[in-house]
Amino acid sequence: MEILNNIGDLLSDTKNIHIKNGTVNLPLPDAYLDFLKRNGLDPSIYDDLESLPRYVRLKPGVESQLGEIEAEIGRRLEKVVWLPGFFALPPHIHIASSNPYRQGKLYGMDAASGAAVAALNIVPGDHVLDLCAAPGAKLCMILDLLSSSGSLTGVDIARHRLAACRTMLQKYGLGDHCRLFVADGTSFCLLPLRTCVDLKSNSECALDKKKALGGSTCDKTSDVYMEWKPRRHQKVSKNANKARAGGASTFDPIKVEPELIYYGKNSGLIGLKKSELFRSYCEDKAFEFGYDKVLVDAECTHDGSLKHIHKFEQWGWETLQRRVLDAQRTTSSITLLQLQLLTNGYRLLKVGGVLVYSTCSLTIAQNEDVVEQFLSENPSAELQEIHDSKHWPCSSGGIMKTLRFNPRTSRTSGLFVAKIMKKIDI
Numbered sequence: 001m002e003i004l005n006n007i008g009d010l011l012s013d014t015k016n017i018h019i020k021n022g023t024v025n026l027p028l029p030d031a032y033l034d035f036l037k038r039n040g041l042d043p044s045i046y047d048d049l050e051s052l053p054r055y056v057r058l059k060p061g062v063e064s065q066l067g068e069i070e071a072e073i074g075r076r077l078e079k080v081v082w083l084p085g086f087f088a089l090p091p092h093i094h095i096a097s098s099n100p101y102r103q104g105k106l107y108g109m110d111a112a113s114g115a116a117v118a119a120l121n122i123v124p125g126d127h128v129l130d131l132c133a134a135p136g137a138k139l140c141m142i143l144d145l146l147s148s149s150g151s152l153t154g155v156d157i158a159r160h161r162l163a164a165c166r167t168m169l170q171k172y173g174l175g176d177h178c179r180l181f182v183a184d185g186t187s188f189c190l191l192p193l194r195t196c197v198d199l200k201s202n203s204e205c206a207l208d209k210k211k212a213l214g215g216s217t218c219d220k221t222s223d224v225y226m227e228w229k230p231r232r233h234q235k236v237s238k239n240a241n242k243a244r245a246g247g248a249s250t251f252d253p254i255k256v257e258p259e260l261i262y263y264g265k266n267s268g269l270i271g272l273k274k275s276e277l278f279r280s281y282c283e284d285k286a287f288e289f290g291y292d293k294v295l296v297d298a299e300c301t302h303d304g305s306l307k308h309i310h311k312f313e314q315w316g317w318e319t320l321q322r323r324v325l326d327a328q329r330t331t332s333s334i335t336l337l338q339l340q341l342l343t344n345g346y347r348l349l350k351v352g353g354v355l356v357y358s359t360c361s362l363t364i365a366q367n368e369d370v371v372e373q374f375l376s377e378n379p380s381a382e383l384q385e386i387h388d389s390k391h392w393p394c395s396s397g398g399i400m401k402t403l404r405f406n407p408r409t410s411r412t413s414g415l416f417v418a419k420i421m422k423k424i425d426i
């Protein structure tokens with residue numbers, strides 16, 4: 001893990017180099033090359049971008065319109081045989097201006113990311129937590145899989161990124177069962193609202209819900225969550241922002257409550273008293289009332305995402321340090337943040353529930369080392385086989401039962417995936 005503690009210093013060296021006719025065609029900064037070297041990663045992986053397909057996921061129900069969609073895009077969509085709903089396109093095809101994209105019939109999502117969600121085995125009715133949710137492709141896929149029951153709680157520390165998730169939910173008509181909180185995932189502590197009756201009696205709940213859905217819209221004094229309506233200017237207080245930016249150690253859920261920026265009509269909130277939402281703090285109740293599934297798609301150095309690294313050509317290589325390791329968001333090292341996110345996600349899981357930890361870094365420090373450290377501190381956690389993976393183009397990670405998607409062999413973005421079950425506390 002020490003290797004990564006120094007990445008900030010390493011990246012501050014802005015002298016760029018071009019290795020032409022060698023392995024790297026990108027002008028990767030010295031410090032980044034050094035980071036790759038120290039983590040045993042081959043810089044030539046970035047040469048492969050042009051040959052990697054672009055992946056899209058079709059919204060359930062629109063597969064019957066495949067011919068029309070292909071005609072609009074002007075290309076055949078090649079079915080990804082190992083992952084339902086996914087299709088590959090040549091890398092140079094842009095979908096953003098196409099009608100099917102604008103009409104919300106498909107969204108761009110790498111197949112390896114889809115595999116991380118598939119590893120959760122989501123079934124309708126599950127209560128799911130997505131602890132690092134923005135910008136939201138996995139969030140959308142989870143909601144598609146939940147269909148019309150269960151719930152999804154999306155959390156992210158970056159308000160503007162989570163606001164983009166909210167826009168996506170609205171575009172794809174997926175928000176009914178979802179709620180979004182700007183919060184620090186290392187200390188977020190709200191349990192799912194399995195039913196309104198978890199918190200109050202049945203009749204009380206029905207009355208409040210009726211009122212909130214329009215029975216008594218003139219009740220301005222109501223402290224009940226009414227139907228969510230977009231506001232033009234949704235501001236977050238400076239103090240709240242500062243406290244969040246302070247990172248895990250300074251985030252105090254008592255002083256800085258998670259900020260609810262969206263909730264759908266079946267998210268369990270409508271009809272609930274505002275004061276009651278925060279009564280669902282986990283304390284010791286997660287054991288029984290925690291989430292069925294948790295996704296910790298942790299913040300990382302993104303080195304396995306070829307597309308992300310290539311974007312620095314436009315953004316400017318000098319921004320690599322700020323973007324790769326945003327010091328404002330991490331008080332110490334990124335591996336500590338990852339361990340804290342994983343630990344808190346696990347805390348919010350119910351017994352028998354399943355958590356997936358993933359990163360788009362190819363380093364051992366951010367993947368196997370984090371998982372190993374976590375397992376050594378949590379005897380009730382057990383790594384699980386990802387059964388579907390026998391059909392996936394991935395290889396085993398450095399710990400048995402974990403997986404690695406390597407751009408060169410999987411023809412996807414790089415991704416590490418570990419699936420963990422919570423057994424009865426020992």
Ligand SMILES: C[S@@+](CC[C@H](N)C(=O)[O-])C[C@H]1O[C@@H](n2cnc3c(N)ncnc32)[C@H](O)[C@@H]1O
Nearest residue numbers: 132134135136137138156157158184185297299
């Ligand atoms: C790899 S991205 C997640 C991608 C997302 N799952 C998706 O599929 O679109 C990591 C996210 O973690 C968020 N993040 C970083 N630190 C965090 C923290 N302490 N708590 C919650 N989210 C955090 C970042 O803002 C970023 O949006």
